[in-house]
Amino acid sequence: MRHLDVVGLTVIYGAVRAVANMSIHLDEGETVALIGPNGAGKSSLLLTIAGVVPARSGSIKLRGEDIGSASVEQRVGSGISVVPETRDIFAKLSVHENLLIGASLRRDAAVVKTDIDRMYSLFPRLAERRKQMAGFLSGGEQQMLAIGRALMARPKLLMLDEPSLGLAPIITDKVYETIAELKKSGTSILLVEQNAERAFGVCDRAYIIQAGRVTLEGSPEELAKGGLVEQALFGRAAAGIVRTSPQVETAQ
Ligand SMILES: Nc1ncnc2c1ncn2[C@@H]1O[C@H](COP(=O)(O)OP(=O)(O)OP(=O)(O)O)[C@@H](O)[C@H]1O
Secondary structure (H helix, E strand, O other), rough: OOEEEEEEEEEOOOOEEEEEEEEEEEEEOOOOOOOOEOOOHHHHHHHHHOOOOOOEEEEEEEEOOOOOOOOOOHHHOOOEEEEOOOOOOOOOEHHHHHHHHHHOOOOOOOHHHHHHHHHHHHHHHHHHOOOOOOHOOOOOHHHHHHHHHHHOOOOOOOEEEEOOOOOHHHHHHHHHHHHHHHHHOOOEEEEEEHHHHHHHOOOOOEEEEOOOOEEEOOOOOHHHHHHHHHHHHHHHHHOOOOOOOOOOOOOO
C-alpha cells in the first residue's frame, strides 16, 4: 500500500526555488533514501511533508488522504515524525524530559512509560544519562536522543535528515543499526543522506536529488550499476543531461 505520495511539489523561499515540481512516493514499510549535495532541496522536502514549511504548489497524500493543509500537530497525529538536521532537542531539559515531550500528543500514559523503557534499551547510553541536561550530551548522544524523541510519537513514517552528520564513524554505525532495527519493525522511513554508500546499506529505493529535482530513481542495486550515482552527482547530471526512468524528471 502507498504510504506517502508527493506529487508536483514546489517550495519557494523568496527568490529561491528549493523544490521544483518534485514527485516522490513511499510504500508502507519501505525505506527510501533522498541523496544529493548541499542545497539540493532535501531538507525543504522533508520539512514540507512535516508541515513546517509551506508548499507553493503540489500535493502530499498520506495513505491516500490529502494532508496538504493539515497542521504540524495533525501530521504528527497521523503518524509523521521528523528528526531535523538541527536535531532540535531541548538543551536545558533532561534526557528523560526530552523523551516525554516526544510523547506529548499521546494520551496513553501507561504505554508511554513502556516506550520510554524501550528507548532506554534501544539506546543504553541515554539510560545512563537520563537525568543529564541534553545540552551536555555528545553529538552522537544528541542524535540518539533526537531519534528517540521522534520515536516516542510512535511514528508510522519516520523522516531522518542526515542522521550521521558530524558523527564519528562508530557512532554513525550505531545510528544506522537503529535505522535497520526500525525498518525491521515495519516503520516506513524517509532518509536524507549525502553519503550514498551509507544510505544504500539500509534503503530499498533511493532518489537522487539535484537542484530541487529528482534526477534518478532506483534500488541500490540498480543505482550502483555502472556508477550511475557518481555520474549523476559529479558528472553529466551537473550539465543537466542525465536521463532516467520515465516517471523521473530530468535535470534542467
Ligand atoms: N529558510 C530558508 N530561507 C531561504 N532559503 C532557504 C531556506 N532554507 C533553505 N533555503 C535554500 O533552499 C535551497 C535548498 O535548501 P535545503 O536545505 O532544502 O537543501 P538540502 O539538500 O537539504 O541541503 P543541506 O544538506 O545543505 O541541508 C538552498 O538554496 C538553500 O539555501
